[in-house]
Amino acid sequence: EIIKEREIYHVDKVLVYPWAHLSKFLSKDQNAMEVCPKIAKNLEERGIEAKFSPFGWYKSFKISCLGHEIAEMYRDVKLAIxxxxxxxxxxxxxxxxxxxxxxxxxxxxxxxxxxxxxxxxxxxxxxxxxxxxRKVDKAIEPAHIKVMKEFELVDFDPNTDAGNFRWYTKGVIMKNLIKNFIEDRLIDYGAILIETPIMYTVKNKKLTAQTARFPARSYWVESGKDRYLLRYASDFLLFDLFSQMNLKPYYFPLRVYEFEQYDFRREQEG
Structure with a gap:
């Protein structure tokens, strides 16, 4: 995306430096310091003499030069997923x-x-x-759609994205009864109850590896300079939670239950 063919540059040497103010989502310095050397190495492998600058040194000097048309081609490079x-x-x-x-x-x-x-x-x-x-006849509407509308349980909402529903009173009561029944059974079974946030950062490499499998179905939230992903039905944060706990061998097998009130996954229309 950002490295072009050699013929486009029309220069003998290239200096790679971080111009971080063009990005809304800055990485931590440990990750950012690896970017410029990798780009310079990639250019060297293509036969272009390249050097890279120390991270952030452009803030301590002033330089004026003729701009190159390639340098003016702005690119918003997203997380490679x-x-x-x-x-x-x-x-x-x-x-x-x-x-x-x-x-x-x-x-x-x-x-x-x-x-x-x-x-x-x-x-x-x-x-x-x-x-x-499973064989699904796409020409036939699923039976549950007719049932949920006739019994006034749940319905589609035209004011939101596909896959998000509005629940009516009878539907809410049924859902809560099922939830209470399941939780009572699981407590009797010896499960512990936990709850994790509905959004998380992808700066954690362990979370990014799982997130990368479903890029097209993700919802993102921007908060200041940070970017968070709204979770889909998953146990992403569960493993991170238990990795920070002191667990003894006789605790296992460990029974864990989390009721996820909200999960987010982009669905196609139709």
Whole structure:
């Protein structure tokens, strides 16, 4: 994006220096100091003699020179994020209440095979729904849309983005009843309740690695000079939370529950 072909520059030497005031989202100095050397090295590899300046020294001197047309071509370089990742050869396992790991297998049609360790038919149906191959007739409106409107539970809202709903009284009551039922069962099961923020910074490399898998579905919030991502249904901050806790071996398996009141994921129209 920012490094052009050699013929475009029409110069023998290039000086790479940080002109940070053009950016709204500045990185920390440790990360920023790596940028100029990498660009200079890339230019050297292309046969262009290049040097880079120490970070920030342009503030301590004044220089006047003729501007080059390439230098005037403003670019807003965003966080480099790959398209949604499809993990190959992934392994999905189920852990039973006794602590046994059950590895799931699929047939030639990518349908899940029933493990002998799973006796609960409802749970097996859930696994098929989540992991099995599903054929959807795009010409037919899903049945739940008609139900949620007829019973006045929840509906689309024309004043917001696709995928965001407005809930009516009966829908709110049903949702809260389900929430209370699940929480009571999980507390009896020995789970601990936690709650994490709805937005987080991508300056944390561990979070950025997960975020990079779903760039097109992200909502961003700008706060001052910082940029935050509104979380989608995920446990991004959960791992960071427990990495800062003192956990003893006999705590495991650790049962954790978080009710995410709000999750954000951009959806397509239709």
């Amino acid at each position: 790959k398209p949604e990742e499809k993990v190959k050869n992934s392994i999905f396992k189920v852990i039973t209440t006794s602590g046994k790991e059950v590895e799931l297998e699929f047939d030639e049609n990518n349908e899940i095979l029933l493990p002998k360790e799973i006796k609960d038919h409802d749970f097996y149906s859930l696994l098929r729904s989540e992991l099995g191959s």
